[in-house]
Amino acid sequence: MDEEQQQFLPLKLNVGGTIFEALxxxxxxxPSSKLSRILTGSEPSIQQIGSREYFIDRDGSLFGYILDFLRTSELLLPGDFCDYDLLVKEVEFYELDPxxxxxxxxxxxxKSEVLEIRCIRKGTGALFRVFGxxxxTVDELSSRITMHVEKKNLSPWASVEKKNPTPVQNPSFYDLVFQCGANPYVNGGxxxxxxxxxxxxRKILLGFNVLGILLDYLTKVGFYLQSTRTVHHQEDTVECYTFKRNMN
Structure with a gap:
């Protein structure tokens, strides 16, 4: 059989124990991929085990998507597909840049981005923690929020001491903490x-107003409210608001 006739005969590929056939x-x-280099015998990572049969020590369950792309020029994945990171590794192995x-x-x-607001009401104030x-996104939101502290003396000679704006706290790269409200201090102020x-x-003092503005801001930047829940932790009641945003 000459070389031209062999172009119309399939090759057998054993990928991690799963058998495929392809022309x-x-x-x-x-042409730049490892699969193309099989045909020239110049790909050492793919072992030839027969006259037209090769063994590839990779994930066979994902190879079908790769082979379909080579056949149709389309990457057809199920609607519930979630193994993107694994498939990326397989595609990188075969050197299939397209x-x-x-x-x-x-x-x-x-892919969706998730962000959760946790709010603990303290009288008319509140303590907020945001996870993303x-x-x-957390860094962007952190740069937009500042706290303004005023210490008010309630004596007959009342005076107000204003501190410089305070940035929110960032316990980690993926969350931030801030609060608002009125609290008494020891000198009667x-x-x-x-x-x-x-x-x-506007500078907002009341917790429910801050929460409303925060929820409104997230809606404007593309998030949608997915769920709400209430968690009781020791003496506190934590209100949780979970948002999602599509990454496209």
Whole structure:
């Protein structure tokens, strides 16, 4: 049988124990890939075990998606597919750059960013903690929130001491903490902690108002409220608001 006739005979690929068959033209679809180099015998990481049979020590369950792309130029994944990171590693192994680009596009389209607000009411004030799956989003939100502290003396010679704006606390890259409200202090005065969320100019003292502005801001930047729940922790009641945003 001559070389031209062999182009119309399939090759057998044993990928991690799963058997596939493909025509040489299919494997040569991306000339720079390891699968294409099988045809020239110049790919040492893929072992030839028969006259037209090869063994590839990789994940066979994911190889089907790669082979389908070579056949159709489309990456067809199930709607509930979630093994993007594993598939990326397989695509990188085979050196299939066009597939990698398509996969990264799909991953951004289908991946959601999660952000949760936890609020503990303290009278008319509140303590807030915000957790996010994206370090960039938490950092952006942190840069927009400042606390303004005023210490008010309630004596007949009342005076107000204002401190410089205080940034929120960042216990880690993925969360931030801040508070608002009025609290008495030992000298008979009162400490008022206002929260400002730029670009708004208002400084807000009441906890439910701060919560409302925060929820409104997240909606404007593309998040949608997915769920709410209440958690009782020791003497506190924690209100939890979970938001999601598509990454595309």
């Amino acid at each position: 040489p033209d299919t494997l040569a679809k991306i 597939v990698l680009y398509t996969l990264e596009t799909l991953q951004r389209k289908n 799956s994206s370090m960039e 009162q400490v008022n902690i206002y929260v400002q969320l730029t670009p708004a100019d």
